[in-house]
Amino acid sequence: MAARLSLTLRHPFLPASYPIPARATQFRRFAVQNCVSDSYDSRKLVLEVKEKLEREYNSLPLGRNGRDDEEMILWFLKDRKFSVDDAVAKLTKAINWRQEFGVDELSEDSVKGMAETGKAFVHEFLDVNGRPVLIVVAAKHLPAVHDPLEDEKLCVFYVEKALSKLPTGKEDILGIIDLRGFRTENADLRFLTFLFDVFYFYYPKRLGQVLFVEAPSVFRPLWQLTKPLLKSYASLARFCSIDTIRKEYFTEDTLPAIFKD
Known part of the structure; x- marks a missing residue:
């Protein structure tokens, strides 16, 4: 462009007659x-x-x-x-x-119960690339306890909320999955597949990158099972440390509170 x-535009220092x-x-x-x-x-x-x-x-x-x-x-x-x-x-x-x-019927009130678990939220600030940020705290995800449909509603509500924060000229969001404290009871292949299906079928090219933060060894088998199902979307994933989050994705003022300690 x-x-x-x-x-x-003619160069300002060239005479009008300059060919x-x-x-x-x-x-x-x-x-x-x-x-x-x-x-x-x-x-x-x-x-x-x-x-x-x-x-x-x-x-x-x-x-x-x-x-x-x-x-x-x-x-x-x-x-x-x-x-x-x-x-x-x-x-x-x-x-x-x-x-x-019922995407258009989702609201803060309709997902309030699941949102109060603190398992996910949309960060108040954009990342250094100007992208809205959706954060998932994996240790608070309990598939044996929580209603899977309510989990899905919370997911879609936050995707919609993150997309509503897109600045002019920006097209995708950043997903961050905090894996600190992740245990086998947090593993949920069904939900992880649902999450990527949502972005592939219903919000194509809206997910710019997914950061898996501080992934423990117990998470690796789940990733190996999920990766083939994600196809090209698997290339959006990056395993990284909190230090990487701090240095490459946020400023001191915009860093999510959960990554400050």
Whole structure:
């Protein structure tokens, strides 16, 4: 973009009569035309998806996160490499899931009981890369005690909350799983798979990275079982220490309190 802009502006120290090289002029024209063309093609594909959804899936809801939400349509088109049919298939699944799961009905009150366990929260500050941060405290996750559906609702509520904090120009969030004190009773292959399924099917490309902090040896077998199921998403995972969190992801002022001691 900077290159394109530099070609559209004459250097302030050059006289008005100074000739702009023909090659630069051609490049500028090509870049502008390309930009307009890309924008036009994207808009055309969004409308194509929108019309296809209206024609073939008109029972799907309208409005935000519905079949006529053009921002959502464009995001799924990007995820599916601008294949209209693939985007429609994935969008249909995502919109149906939102409706069946009751995503829009989730609220602070509806997840209050599970939130009070302290097993997860959205950090008040962004990381150094400007991403919202979703933190999970694994030692407080007790699958034998907690209702799995309530766990899932809490997860989705916090994903929605984190995404609502995205600054302009940012597209993904950072997930941090604090594994200090993790024991076998905290292991939950089902929930870990659900978490990654949520990001793959319903919030594609919204998870920028997942940090596994201070992973004990007892966690490794669970990871080896889960990793093949995650496919390309496994590449988003990074095992790291608290020291790495402090030095690479936050400033002294924005560091989550649980990593300060």
